[in-house]
Amino acid sequence: MINITNPIDCCGCTACASVCAQDAIIMEPDVLGFLYPKVNVAKCTDCGLCEKVCAFNNNYDKSLNLPKPDVYGARHKDMREVESSRSGAAFIAISDYILELGGVVYGVGYKEYFCVCHKRATTKEERDEFKGSKYVQSDLTGIFRQVKQDLKSGRIVLFSGTPCQTAGLNSYVGKKLRDNLFLVDIVCHGVPGPKLWHDYIEYLEHKQGDKIRRVNFRDKQLFGWAAHRESFEFVQEDGKKIFKELFYKHIMFRHSCGVCHFCNTTRPSDITIADFWGWQKTNPDFNRDDKGVSLVFVNTEKGRKLFGIAKENLNTFTAELENVLQLNLQSPCTVHTKRMIFENDYINKGFAYVINKDYDKLCIVRRMADKAKKRIKKLFGK
Known part of the structure; x- marks a missing residue:
């Protein structure tokens, strides 16, 4: 039976859950809303189809x-x-x-x-x-x-x-x-993650005191094709939009x-x-x-x-x-060095906290501190 012990091994495609004739696999969300398979051992017949059907590996079908x-x-x-x-x-x-x-x-x-x-x-x-x-x-x-x-x-x-x-x-x-x-x-x-997106919508509606009626992840009409700016249109604002840049970050x-x-x-x-x-x-x-x-x-x-x-x-x-x-x-995206800090902050402090925290600046400060420590160690041998 399929058993995901490391989240990097699952893309959440649902092939394993779909192929199970016993419906022994359900897709459960993690804290960010990403789905992972969970096996009901009582239903599982250990046929191995769930493992066989997984294509998230270098051996995916290239025959055509x-x-x-x-x-x-x-x-x-x-x-x-x-x-x-x-x-x-x-x-x-x-x-x-x-x-x-x-x-x-x-x-x-x-x-x-x-x-x-x-x-x-x-x-x-x-x-x-x-x-x-x-x-x-x-x-x-x-x-x-x-x-x-x-x-x-x-x-x-x-x-x-x-x-x-x-x-x-x-x-x-x-x-x-x-x-x-x-x-x-x-x-x-x-x-x-889907959960982050849900919280983002709630956050913006609470901040505006209004319901969103339309979203656009990349508003080409206003900013041109090459731009990456989200726009949100609200019900009571007669077409007024607000603009953000969030859901394009690693x-x-x-x-x-x-x-x-x-x-x-x-x-x-x-x-x-x-x-x-x-x-x-x-x-x-x-x-x-x-x-x-x-x-x-x-x-x-x-x-x-x-x-x-x-x-x-x-x-x-x-x-x-x-x-x-x-x-x-050519190669996969580089996972942000503060990815787990972000996730833990989200769990413990909520969406409003993580959306307003500059994790890129945190990385820069950390790199500067590391460089300073190296210089001190080089100068004083400590």
Whole structure:
């Protein structure tokens, strides 16, 4: 049976809980809201499927991958789609085709109180909720089984998520059902905890004395595509927004993000999508208006066929792999040195305390103190 003794060994994808025929595994949240599997020993038959299905390792399935991905810059031809999407709206063009075939699209939206979760869409209107970045780990409870049921019923399915989620789903679904499953991952820099996000919403509403009606993790309309500023719109303020920069910091990431196995160009999906940072090196005229451009990796033959059709609604240009290697295509994020101090402060002192504490400054002060101690030791031999 699966037994997570070190949190860095689990990405929370739910594949182990989904594969258990006895429903002996539940996903329990830790203090930051990250889910980890817990086995009910009384129900467990020790079949080993939960351990076998885990894809959070270097041996994830690469059997369908091309020797080298095809690389593109892309932007939707309809600027309304670009302006309402995070980057160049490549995902909209890809998912439109799946929906036009009568297929199903899974992506990240919200449930009550802006809780970030995966959802199922069968129309473009439902799918549009998946637009935009959501820098919180999504709740996948029940989603993998729902995907498998759609595949068994003969539906074409497009699932989008982080690479650890697509790798987990690929392993859970298995090769027999893979033909009708299209996987799209994002270049992920790490995920903050759902509990922190919930507390953040409560904190802002209490501070404003008003309910939030709309959130935007990266407000492109006001700050341009390259900015990383969150905006929050309140009910009683007639469209007034406040702006913060919090949910892009490594100090609140899941432990496993620091050892991510997918920070490379051999992706666990048919297509990979990201912001195209460094587009100027390849096509300096393409994004002069700062509206956004998507980086697209086509990783499999299936991905080639799908993207080949989606390109009819995209303006694209080809790029060389070596010119697009942003940091999280080379190595995992660096876990903040004060990550555990942050977590302990959150447990003992609450969200309001940690949001107002400068942990980066604490690191600088500590480094200065360490350097001073070294100089004193060198001078006085103590």
